[in-house]
Amino acid sequence: xxxxxxxxxxxxxxxxxxxxxxxxxxxxxxxxxxxxxxxxxxxxxxxxxxxxxxxxxxxxxxxxxxxxxxxxxxxxxxxxxxxxxxxxxxxxxxxxxxxxxxxxxxxxxxxxxxxxxxxxxxxxxxxxxxxxxxxxxxxxxxxxxxxxxxxxxxxxxxxxxxxxxxxxxxxxxxxxxxxxxxxxxxxxxxxxxxxxxxxxxxxxxxxxxxxxxxxxxxxxxxxxxxxxxxxxxxxxxxxxxxxxxxxxxxxxxxxxxxxxxxxxxxxxxxxxxxxxxxxxxxxxxxxxxxxxxxxxxxxxxxxxxxxxxxxxxxxxxxxxxxxxxxxxxxxxxxxxxxxxxxxxxxxxxx
Numbered sequence: 001x002x003x004x005x006x007x008x009x010x011x012x013x014x015x016x017x018x019x020x021x022x023x024x025x026x027x028x029x030x031x032x033x034x035x036x037x038x039x040x041x042x043x044x045x046x047x048x049x050x051x052x053x054x055x056x057x058x059x060x061x062x063x064x065x066x067x068x069x070x071x072x073x074x075x076x077x078x079x080x081x082x083x084x085x086x087x088x089x090x091x092x093x094x095x096x097x098x099x100x101x102x103x104x105x106x107x108x109x110x111x112x113x114x115x116x117x118x119x120x121x122x123x124x125x126x127x128x129x130x131x132x133x134x135x136x137x138x139x140x141x142x143x144x145x146x147x148x149x150x151x152x153x154x155x156x157x158x159x160x161x162x163x164x165x166x167x168x169x170x171x172x173x174x175x176x177x178x179x180x181x182x183x184x185x186x187x188x189x190x191x192x193x194x195x196x197x198x199x200x201x202x203x204x205x206x207x208x209x210x211x212x213x214x215x216x217x218x219x220x221x222x223x224x225x226x227x228x229x230x231x232x233x234x235x236x237x238x239x240x241x242x243x244x245x246x247x248x249x250x251x252x253x254x255x256x257x258x259x260x261x262x263x264x265x266x267x268x269x270x271x272x273x274x275x276x277x278x279x280x281x282x283x284x285x286x287x288x289x290x291x292x293x294x295x296x297x298x299x300x301x302x303x304x305x306x307x308x309x310x311x312x313x314x315x316x317x318x319x320x321x322x323x324x325x326x327x328x329x330x331x332x333x334x335x336x337x338x339x340x341x342x343x344x345x346x347x348x349x350x
Contacts (some may be wrong), residue, residue: 021054035229038065038110072109078159079116080199085136087200091129092192094119094202100209101233104240115160130165171348172341179257180350183208206244218262222322223315225297235270262326265289285325
């Protein structure tokens with residue numbers, strides 16, 4: 001994987017590569033689970049020596065990467081089309097994660113993305129861009145699902161798009177309410193000059209993307225688990241934008257919103273992933289997070305209503321050790337926040 005994201009071209013070293021067919025199959029399974037199959041194969045291709053990857057597995061692997069590239073291209077076409085529709089109606093389309101992170105990789109179309117996340121704002125004036133965007137999509141004949149307060153969703157040409165009304169799952173959570181207000185304030189202050197070339201798609205302010213990536217990884221870690229792709233996303237984004245990020249402000253925001261204990265281990269594991277630090281330099285909490293990354297994801301069916309709330313409560317109970325080591329609130333306090341949001345803030349507004 002390190003070779004796959006390296007800025008240098010090739011290497012003669014074969015150290016650490018699998019030797020048997022079984023080991024290669026195991027590597028492929030792990031790469032798939034971590035969302036990094038294309039990046040790992042890029043690393044294989046950078047090795048000049050003839051490493052003995054089984055031919056049948058490599059053909060299958062290449063086929064999957066071609067499908068990944070095809071999906072990436074389709075997502076770009078779809079995003080350009082609906083953002084052009086929005087632009088013609090006075091709406092500015094900001095990309096969340098997705099292409100913003102992918103462009104930080106050596107091969108952007110090898111950064112796997114399962115959907116498109118966007119946030120809409122009026123290009124001029126004041127109106128509800130989120131609602132208008134949903135209506136415009138419906139007028140084109142597509143069904144829009146508005147069941148979730150945080151975002152609507154719709155599908156175009158087999159590509160799922162999440163149109164975010166809010167960037168965070170803030171319901172019942174005072175800290176996330178404050179973070180949501182910060183996100184919206186920074187986006188509304190943006191001058192709209194940072195456009196992805198050849199599109200009507202806008203990059204959010206760097207601080208918005210940085211905090212969004214951290215909060216997104218934090219939430220996934222607590223409720224499902226991290227993958228190496230999430231860790232690598234932050235490493236690649238922070239490397240690409242290191243001179244644009246106000247690191248003093250970012251560190252202060254990490255403390256303000258309660259991400260510190262998670263963020264420190266998250267960053268050290270990123271350094272370990274890209275080879276900047278060794279496993280011996282990891283702290284105890286880092287190694288606990290490392291074990292969780294290698295563990296199977298707690299992937300569960302997405303359910304809504306009362307059943308969904310019980311599922312969320314169960315996830316919180318199972319993650320109580322994470323709250324103890326990586327947050328500054330208890331799992332019981334987190335459960336109270338979730339209950340408060342469910343009972344009293346079914347349709348929250350900022």
